[in-house]
Amino acid sequence: MEFNIKRFAQLIKRDFITYRKPLLFGIATLFLFLLALSSFLWFTNVNQVQQLDDDYWSSWLVVFVFFGGLVFTSLVFWEFRTPAGRISFLSLPASNFEKVLSRWIYTLVLYPLVTLTSIYMVYLICKLFYTNITWVSMEFSRLTNDLIMLYLLIHGVMLMFGIWFNKYVAPKAALISFAAFLIGTVCFSLFIYVVFNNLFDGMMMDREIRVHPKPEFQQSMEVTVFPIVGTLLLVFIPVFFFVVSYFKMKEKQV
C-alpha cells in the first residue's frame, strides 16, 4: 500500500476540478428543492398551522443522506463506464490505495456531511417562518444507529461492486446481494435443520425455545458487551469493505 499526501491531495484536487459542476449543481438542487417544498407547504397551508409533520426532516434525511448516499457510492467510479475512462483512471499516477481511499472518504464522510449540513441549513431557514418545528423525532433518533450500521454495510457492498462492475452498479449490486441473501438464508436454514432436526419445521421452529438470562446478566450485557460489539461493528464493517475494495482495485483491468 503506497500513500503520498501530496499525490493524494492532487488526486482530490483533480476530482474536484473534474466533477465540481455536477457536484455543486446537485447540492444546490437539494438545497433549493427542500427550501421550495417547505415554502410551498407553508404558503398553501390554509390553517396556518405553524408546524411540519414530525417525520418531515427525518424522511428527507433517509431519502437524501441514506438512499442518495448509496446511489452516489454506486456512481463514484463513474469513469469505469467506458474503456477509455477505465484506461485514464487506472493509468493515472496515483496508487490503488489512494484511489480507493479518496472514493471511500467522498462517499462515507463527505457526502453524508454535506447533505446533512444542507438539510440542516434548510431546517434553520424554515425555523424563521415555522414557529414550532422539530428537527427529528425521538423515534427516528432511536433508529439512527441502525440506519448508520445499515448504511455502512450497503455502502461497503456498493463501493466493492462499483469497482467490480463498470456499468449499472446499483441494480447489479442489489441483485447479487439479494441472491447472496437468499442462498445464505437457505444454507443457514439447512444448518439449523441438521442441528435441531425435529424442532425445525420449514423456516420456523415448531416449538418455542426461550432463554431466561438473570436480570443482572442481561443488564450487564446491555451496558458493556452490546455497545462494544456495536462499536466494533461500526469500525469493522467499513474497514472490511475498504480492504476488499482495495484488493478489487488492484485486480481491476480495462
Next chain:
Amino acid sequence: MINIENLHFAYRKKQPLFSDLRLKLEEGKIYGLLGKNGTGKSTLLKLMIGGLAPNQGKVILNKLSAADRKPALLQDIYYLPEELDLPSLKIDTYLQAYAPFYPKFDYNKFDDLLTVFEVDRHSNMSKLSFGQKKKVSIAFGMASQVKYLLMDEPTNGLDIPSKSQFRKALLKGFKEDQVIIISTHQIRDLNQLIESVIILDEGKIIFHKDTIEIENKLYFSKHLTQEALPDLIYSENGTGGYVHIQPNNEGRSSEVELEILFNAVITQKDLVNQHLN
C-alpha cells in the same frame, strides 16, 4: 527498457492471444507496432501500462512490473488510447487537474504544441472535434516528457497538416532516454518516423528489426511494370506502379516502404526474415 518475458495472455481461457511472447525495447528509439486487426496491438500496449494483467509472465518497465501500477512507474508512462474520454473542462483547467501528476511536465512545451496544432488553450474540450481532442492529448503526452510514450493510432482523426506537424513535433521533442511506441494501421503517415518495426501476427512477434538494418539488407525500388527479377523477394502493385523488394547485395540506398514491408512480412515472413538474418 521495456522487457516482456514469457507473456501469456487471453481474454477467454480457451482463446489465448499471446503465448510465450518475449520482447525487449530499448531507450532512444521510436517503435512502430504493426499488425492486422485483432492481432493484439492495443492489448500489448494495455499490458505495458498495467491496464491488463498477464495470465503468466511479466511486463517490466524501469525494473517495475507494469501490472502493479506503482505511481513511480505510472508517472513515467503516458498512454494515448485510440478512443478518448476527456472530461468536459477547459484545456487550462484540465492542465491544472492532470499535469501535476507528471513531475517532468513542461507547460511551455504544451503551449507551443497547442500553437503548432492550432488549438486554442482556452477552449472547452467538450466543444472540440475528435481530431482536436486528439491533438490536445498528443500535446499533453509529449509535454509530460515521460520515459514511455505509448500511442494507439495517434494520427487517426488528424487532418493532413496536423499529421505532418505531429511527425515534426515528435521528432523535435524526442529524447534519447525515451521509448516511444506507436501502434498504427496508417503506416504511410509515420513512414519516416519509425526507427524500429515490430509486426504482430496471430499473437506472435513475427518481425522485429531496426529500419537501418532493413535499409542495409533490403532494397526497395519502384517500377512501372512488374520486372522479372531473379532475386525478387516481394512485389506489389501500388498506385504509382510496382514496388519491388530485393536483397540489398550492392549496398544501394533506398527508403523503407513500411506498408510494402508489412505486406511482405505478412505473406512471406520466412523469406523476408531469411534475408535479414
